[in-house]
């Protein structure tokens with residue numbers, strides 16, 4: 001046969017390579033394809049009506065992102081999951097999908113900054129009301145839920161950066177009694193923890209422990225199947241789909257998730273212990289320490305306490321800045337849960353949107369420094385922290 005197709009046609013219709021059904025790759029391929037076709041219009045329509053499995057357009061679904069969704073749902077011990085392009089996308093898309101004008105939302109001063117700002121600024125523009133309490137104020141939660149019909153309560157545990165522990169059993173019981181949905185941003189505790197509580201929606205940044213290598217962003221909502229089905233159409237319209245290559249990288253990162261979480265938590269505990277003995281440090285916030293005010297509660301709820309800790313330096317904001325700059329192995333950078341250690345000095349704590357009273361409620365002080373522990377050798381990290389603290393001790 002002579003050559004039938006011209007080069008421009010050939011390069012746009014490359015040959016298909018079929019892998020035999022009894023021949024399996026150990027790592028699933030990346031389906032880097034926006035479009036999928038069926039052989040007929042009728043089958044396409046059946047797929048779009050949800051009457052047959054398959055894929056049509058990546059903004060709705062893709063096999064690589066779907067594999068990640070099923071993995072994450074199983075890890076959190078729930079039926080289904082929806083992934084999107086960032087943690088903020090997952091959280092704020094869920095908040096948008098679940099609320100309408102005049103609904104009331106209960107949130108906390110200790111909530112992740114962008115979540116707090118989304119509720120206070122963006123949702124407020126659409127007439128969604130909110131009350132913001134401290135996560136330590138259980139009596140306040142009861143009072144607000146009893147007096148104001150509340151659509152949902154969104155919270156975190158441990159909180160950022162002070163590792164306050166939310167009493168999840170008490171909060172979920174109160175929410176159920178008063179008909180409010182519960183949303184737990186479980187990014188800090190990870191996918192293997194807190195599954196035993198009746199949380200309606202788990203929210204995660206995949207940018208942190210899931211991918212674990214600081215090279216990809218993503219977010220996830222995990223819930224029962226019906227809850228995820230209801231969210232999916234809004235998420236498709238919001239458009240922040242996770243790219244299949246990013247999904248592949250997160251899936252690869254997850255292979256070492258449990259090892260990394262365990263190792264980084266063990267290092268964080270050692271470092272927290274060291275810091276709590278140091279003269280330059282007024283206070284250490286790490287729920288794994290027996291001296292943490294909520295250590296007993298944390299131990300009931302969690303088996304590992306995570307890679308994030310914070311300290312109050314006696315020397316205040318200046319000492320915090322000098323400490324961060326003197327650290328050699330800790331980058332002054334956002335995020336956590338990746339392989340490299342990071343530090344956030346007081347100047348970069350991101351509390352500008354809080355009033356003076358709210359800042360007091362949050363517990364963040366002028367000398368609060370946040371450390372995210374990576375996978376470096378813990379002895380090297382301890383030596384680095386020791387040398388950097390010498391500087392702070394010299395100041396009054």
Ligand SMILES: *Cc1c(COP(=O)(O)O)cnc(C)c1O
Pocket residue numbers: 086087088089091112156160185187188204205206207208217218219335
């Ligand atoms: C990082 C983070 C987010 C946001 O995730 P991104 O992937 O950065 O959008 C939300 N919640 C918590 C607790 C986080 O640490």
